[in-house]
Amino acid sequence: MRRHQNCLVCKKELTGRSDQKYCSKKCRDTKNNENYLNRNTVLRKRITEIKQNKKLLDEMYRLIGEKPVPANLFPDHLFKESYTGTTKDGNIHIAEFEIRALNNGMLQIHKHKLQ
Numbered sequence: 001m002r003r004h005q006n007c008l009v010c011k012k013e014l015t016g017r018s019d020q021k022y023c024s025k026k027c028r029d030t031k032n033n034e035n036y037l038n039r040n041t042v043l044r045k046r047i048t049e050i051k052q053n054k055k056l057l058d059e060m061y062r063l064i065g066e067k068p069v070p071a072n073l074f075p076d077h078l079f080k081e082s083y084t085g086t087t088k089d090g091n092i093h094i095a096e097f098e099i100r101a102l103n104n105g106m107l108q109i110h111k112h113k114l115q
């Protein structure tokens, strides 16, 4: 029994094998590309957030360098999983920048040299 009467993309009536889903290679490629884009939506969003955070840290670093800053002056979203990792000391890492927690409730941006 045929499961798909019409092409899943263009709705054109199918005339081939009973398990056929698409009328042409073009429609199959269209659907595959759509699936690929949907699969990577979360990843692309995350990469965009990390790039934005890196840019923000870059600007902050140019203004204040490694001077300690009160933690409450740091943008909250930098600490909501939009970073690339944590160091062994528990500091947040965004690209070449590390946000270090100092003992006195202050934070410090440290810039690592990229190789």
Ligand SMILES: [Zn+2]
Binding pocket: 007, 008, 009, 010, 011, 012, 022, 023, 024, 027
């Ligand atoms: Zn089609």
